[in-house]
């Protein structure tokens with residue numbers, strides 16, 4: 001490596017490279033994560049960003065009218081969105097953790113199936129039934145999965161918990177009596193750093209017996 | 212002398228109690244810093260360096276400032292200053308939406324003069340290595356510890372082992388990234404929601420930074436999504452959030468991205484140790500000579516333990532801290548211990564094999580700790596130690612099984628510095644308040660259990676407030692496994708004092724001396740005449756308009772440090788693919804009095820799983836050429852998932868009735884136990900973590916050759 005590489009104002013690639021820093025959206029795999037986003041891509045993304053539309057979303061059996069950009073994810077609407085009346089939607093149970101479909105922290109149900117809300121564009125969620133962790137309980141009656149998570153202490157910090165709860169409920173929708181192996185596979189799209197897994201497995205077992 | 216009483220007298224303490232915060236957490240109601248939505252709140256983002264070493268020649272923020280929706284752009288480094296690692300802060304923005312903030316970050320132009328970097332220990336230690344920071348050398352003065360007479364020790368040794376053990380840098384991977392929501396209520400009052408392990412430390416830091424009286428800063432951490440030692444101060448991101456809020460007059464949320472979390476939010480330093488050790492024919496560890504180094508990135512602090520746990524009369528250990536152009540280390544769950552324990556427990560097995568001795572037997576001879584001696588017996592029974600491979604690597608099956616063990620030791624005795632208040636209101640409600648924080652350990656529930664036990668109530672009857680500096684009742688940071696042992700004694704004495712006050716008020720009513728009063732279940736009665744009884748509510752009703760509110764005091768006798776642990780692992784290796792499956796782990800963990808057995812088991816499980824990640828999966832990859840981290844995401848930086856989880860038998864090994872913290876110790880013995888089990892299965896030793904299939908296949912191929 002040269003001792004000192006002069007990277008002054010004329011060096012476009014250096015500048016463009018830094019424009020791509022910190023966005024968290026550029027990289028997809030190891031190799032591209034060290035690549036440089038070029039100016040055109042960045043501008044194109046921003047160009048798209050300007051276009052917005054008003055759409056209707058059905059969340060937890062309630063209809064919301066929201067204005068979204070093409071790039072707006074379902075997760076962004078749930079957590080940070082505002083309806084056209086200016087009210088925060090504020091469904092913050094689903095979390096953004098990995099921002100790339102790896103951790104399941106953002107899991108919600110779309111038409112009864114678990115979906116990573118960070119990977120779904122809001123416009124693609126139109127006309128579908130979206131259920132978030134906030135919509136699982138029936139008033140004060142918790143969903144059996146929720147009851148079982150509390151009973152077995154299937155949570156510590158709890159940050160991953162909403163994602164696991166929704167994934168577990170979706171798993172039991174599809175397979176009412178899963179074996180331990182099936183539970184592990186069914187929840188393999190979710191990550192917990194505190195290490196609550198053993199008690200999560202117990203909780204799902206218990207919930208399946210009650211449902 | 213205060214005590215927790217006998218187990219037989221306890222209604223709640225030591226039992227399995229579900230978490231008070233459980234319902235909020237399973238319904239999504241629990242609000243983390245990341246979930247705070249203040250009216251008009253702006254979103255902050257930080258532009259970070261993508262290069263490991265450079266001088267900043269210019270920062271042009273004008274395009275970013277001109278972007279609609281951007282409310283503030285501030286530089287975080289001066290022109291002419293050096294960037295010393297990927298991820299270092301350059302500038303920050305606040306905008307109406309997070310997407311606009313993202314766009315604005317892209318529009319900031321930075322001119323850099325790149326400098327040579329060294330991101331690996333080897334590059335930083337090489338002759339002519341670039342100067343990483345303004346230290347005389349990239350390597351610290353060695354830290355040397357000597358004991359006994361090394362030469363005499365080796366002279367006495369019948370067998371010797373010489374080996375090099377390595378553990379890479381690991382990152383904390385808190386699922387809630389570091390971050391804050393900062394909001395100036397007016398020019399003199401700052402409110403900060405912080406994802407922190409130390410509410411009061413963060414409060415004091417902000418107060419100092421913005422020159423405010425401490426009580427004009429309020430820090431709130433109702434729930435937080437994992438810290439593991441990395442979340443104590445506000446850091447650059449916290450100060451930046453507050454500064455952006457000050458400039459804009461709006462609340463500002465600034466959470467790190469997942470990538471930044473890997474790069475700058477702390478890590479467990481690496482360890483490379485070269486050790487030569489000897490044992491006598493009758494199995495006494497007699498000499499230990501170790502030279503090692505590690506990197507904590509741009510900061511110092513890359514220490515690790517060794518010799519560890521076992522008694523060795525003659526030893527010398529020399530450790531060097533190596534600076535590299537990478538984000539700084541922070542305390543990570545039992546700092547220095549898991550890496551040291553992996554080295555030591557691998558070494559112990561290698562010596563035992565040379566002696567032709569059962570590794571368990573070898574430890575029995577050399578471990579002076581009586582608690583662990585008992586744990587060895589129990590753990591061996593639980594795993595079925597007799598089933599292990601007599602001859603490591605023997606057998607002809609494609610899939611081979613093996614067993615190993617590892618050991619650990621931790622403090623966790625707690626300390627002074629917590630203030631707490633327990634209040635009994637006239638309507639019978641009870642409040643307990645202290646400035647600690649629940650980082651997932653369940654201290655909120657622990658507090659409720661203690662107060663409920665004292666008052667004869669249910670834990671859910673106690674309203675517990677933690678994670679807020681506003682009541683002005685400080686407590687220390689949650690580090691060193693100190694939270695429960697620090698908080699529990701003060702809560703207990705506060706509750707006892709409040710109960711005493713209540714007894715004083717109602718003794719005349721019950722026509723009995725105060726000493727004769729006892730709490731039942733929701734009642735207070737006279738011990739000498741059990742017909743004289745009133746309900747808790749009636750008793751509290753006597754208070755009229757007043758309430759009883761008592762503080763607590765530190766009580767040395769209610770806690771104790773020193774937590775021994777031993778773990779046994781069984782693994783299965785596919786010798787064709789190198790795949791490693793952990794089948795079972797038995798974790799026997801000393802933790803004194805486990806106030807809540809349920810959450811204590813959770814903590815042991817969690818420690819074991821983090822140790823499993825260190826053993827088999829986790830490694831920060833730095834690219835020597837570009838100076839960048841290659842796996843700063845959750846896809847390529849692997850943490851354990853459901854498919855890696857073995858059967859875990861967490862045994863709460865309570866040896867006394869004093870409180871000891873247990874957050875950290877269960878992650879210590881795991882890597883050593885797994886590494887030894889791998890050896891027992893295939894008969895080749897992997898001396899560097901993580902133990903991945905490629906290493907297994909290479910080692911097997913080498914053995915064949």
Ligand code: FES
Nearest residue numbers: 097101103104118
């Ligand atoms: S945040 Fe959506 S999968 Fe991780």
Ligand code: FES
Nearest residue numbers: 157158192193194
């Ligand atoms: S409970 Fe903390 S990450 Fe799962």
